[in-house]
Amino acid sequence: MHMSSGLRIKAPNDPDYDAKGPYSDHWYLYTGDENRFHYAATRPPQWSPNTVGRYRNTGPTLINYLVRLGVEGRRDRYHAFPERALFDKLGIRSMVLETDTHGNFLTQGYVLASGRDWARLGNLYLPDGMWKNERILPEGFVKFVSSVAPAWQLDQNPEYGGLFWINGVNRLPIPKDAFFMGGAGDRFVIIVPSHDLVIVRLGRYKGIRESFAAFYSLLQLLMEAVPKS
Numbered sequence: 001m002h003m004s005s006g007l008r009i010k011a012p013n014d015p016d017y018d019a020k021g022p023y024s025d026h027w028y029l030y031t032g033d034e035n036r037f038h039y040a041a042t043r044p045p046q047w048s049p050n051t052v053g054r055y056r057n058t059g060p061t062l063i064n065y066l067v068r069l070g071v072e073g074r075r076d077r078y079h080a081f082p083e084r085a086l087f088d089k090l091g092i093r094s095m096v097l098e099t100d101t102h103g104n105f106l107t108q109g110y111v112l113a114s115g116r117d118w119a120r121l122g123n124l125y126l127p128d129g130m131w132k133n134e135r136i137l138p139e140g141f142v143k144f145v146s147s148v149a150p151a152w153q154l155d156q157n158p159e160y161g162g163l164f165w166i167n168g169v170n171r172l173p174i175p176k177d178a179f180f181m182g183g184a185g186d187r188f189v190i191i192v193p194s195h196d197l198v199i200v201r202l203g204r205y206k207g208i209r210e211s212f213a214a215f216y217s218l219l220q221l222l223m224e225a226v227p228k229s
Helices: 025-031 036-041 058-073 078-090 115-123 141-145 150-154 208-225
Strands: 179-183 187-192 197-201
Touching (some): 025 036, 115 187, 115 197, 197 208
Antiparallel strands (some): 179 187
């Protein structure tokens, strides 16, 4: 979850990445036609675990693999599990988790939902994973995902936690306690505990540079308009 497994995988965020070189493993985990779980699980090691922080999709893919093994190991229905265990409890109705050709959920991307349903998911993280007096997330889980991952701290790049981005390099004009999901095309679900606030930004991929400037200004105005809770 800390994006620091040390597995070798060519990814666009690597310092030595060559966009004109061979097709990257990072994109192959989205677009390839073989079993994506098997592919991620058979990548060779590059570094020792928890020593180098890199944004690589092997991490969430392997987590998905473990979830499938656990769900099917107790004879539950894998493809119904997200709805029963999470979406139904939060009132989420529009969320779609796409799969590879082998039926494996690809939750490192290809997750589609309305803005309101993204906001519902974000709001789960404000009260430490509680929803209508039921504990959905383990106690302390929110603190874990919103704290800087040790390997990223060692790399002097404190912007990643546990499958969430951290505002450790002031990329966004939001408080330091904020953490967020970040998707392609600068789509965001931002959780700001100090302001009891969840911000969802959706949009088209085209024109993201221009729209991001407007979004940045909007965040500044929001932080002024919404007081600390």
